[in-house]
Amino acid sequence: MAEEDLAYYFGSIRNCEPLSREREAELAVRIREGDKRALDELVTSNLRFVVTVAKNFRDRGLSLSELISAGNVGLLSAAEKFDEKRGCKFISYAVWWIRQSIIQSLSEDRRNVRYPTSREGDANKVSGAVTYLRDALSRKPDVSEIADYTGISEDKVEIALGVFAREASLDALIYNRDRDCDDHLTFLDRLSDGDGDPSKEIEKGDFRKIIEGMRGLLDEREYNIIRYYFGLDGIEPMSLEEIGGYFGITRERVRQLRNRSLEKMRNRYGKLYREMIEPAVETAGQRR
Numbered sequence: 001m002a003e004e005d006l007a008y009y010f011g012s013i014r015n016c017e018p019l020s021r022e023r024e025a026e027l028a029v030r031i032r033e034g035d036k037r038a039l040d041e042l043v044t045s046n047l048r049f050v051v052t053v054a055k056n057f058r059d060r061g062l063s064l065s066e067l068i069s070a071g072n073v074g075l076l077s078a079a080e081k082f083d084e085k086r087g088c089k090f091i092s093y094a095v096w097w098i099r100q101s102i103i104q105s106l107s108e109d110r111r112n113v114r115y116p117t118s119r120e121g122d123a124n125k126v127s128g129a130v131t132y133l134r135d136a137l138s139r140k141p142d143v144s145e146i147a148d149y150t151g152i153s154e155d156k157v158e159i160a161l162g163v164f165a166r167e168a169s170l171d172a173l174i175y176n177r178d179r180d181c182d183d184h185l186t187f188l189d190r191l192s193d194g195d196g197d198p199s200k201e202i203e204k205g206d207f208r209k210i211i212e213g214m215r216g217l218l219d220e221r222e223y224n225i226i227r228y229y230f231g232l233d234g235i236e237p238m239s240l241e242e243i244g245g246y247f248g249i250t251r252e253r254v255r256q257l258r259n260r261s262l263e264k265m266r267n268r269y270g271k272l273y274r275e276m277i278e279p280a281v282e283t284a285g286q287r288r
Helices: 003-013 021-032 036-044 047-055 064-081 090-111 119-137 143-150 154-161 165-170 187-192 204-213 220-230 240-247 251-269 271-287
Strands: none
Touching: 003 047, 003 064, 021 036, 036 064, 047 064, 047 090, 047 240, 064 090, 119 143, 119 154, 143 154, 220 240, 220 251, 240 251
C-alpha cells in the first residue's frame, strides 16, 4: 500500500465509531447465522483500533500498511468467533487476535532474515539473563533490565530474544487455552476496568443537556471523548486506552483532552457540575 493509499485508507475509516455492547451482541448473533453485512459492520467499526495496535509494532521489519493488513486479518478472525454471551466488549476479545496476527506476520518475515553468527553469543547471554532475572525478580524481566544485566544494547537484546519483549512487558496479554473473554484482557485493560460505572452515577437526561450545551465550547473530538468516556447515546463507557485506540492518540493525550473538557464544564456550570458531574468523575477515576 503506497503512502497516498495509506492516507486514503486513514481518511476512509476516520468516521468509524465504536458500537454499543448491545449492538455488538446483536451483530454476533447475526454473524453466526451467516450474515455478511453484520460481519462487515462489526469489523469496520473497529478498524481504527487495528491501526493503533499496528503502530506499536513499527520498525520491526514490516511497513505500517503490512502491519495493518495483518491486524485486520486478526480482527476478522475475532469477529467470526466472537461470542456475546461471554459478557465482554468485542475489542477486549479481539485485541488478542489482532496482536497475534501481527506477531505471526513479523515472525514469518524475521525467519527470512539471516542474522550474523556473532549474534548467537548475544542470544546465549540474553537467554541466561532472562532465566536469572525471572527468578530474582519473580516476574519476567523487561528489555531494559536484561540490557543492564548483560551490558548488551536494548536493540540487540530485542533481536536476540526474537520476541517483542517491549510490548509484552508493558501490555502483556493474559490468556488461556479456552481463550475466554476475561482471559484476553491486557494488564492495562484490567487496571482500567473498574467496577464503577460513571453513567450510573448521574441522570443521563440532565447530563445529556449539559453536554449538548457544551457543543459551542468543545471541539468535535473533545465532545466525542466525553460521550465515549461517560457512555452516552447507547455507547458502552470506554476506558482511556479504548478511546485512544479509536482516535489514534495516546492514553495520556485522551486524559489531557478529557480533563480540559471537564474544566470547561466546571467553569460553565459551577455548582451543577460539582453536584452532578464531580461524583461521576471520581468514580470513573478507577478507569485511569
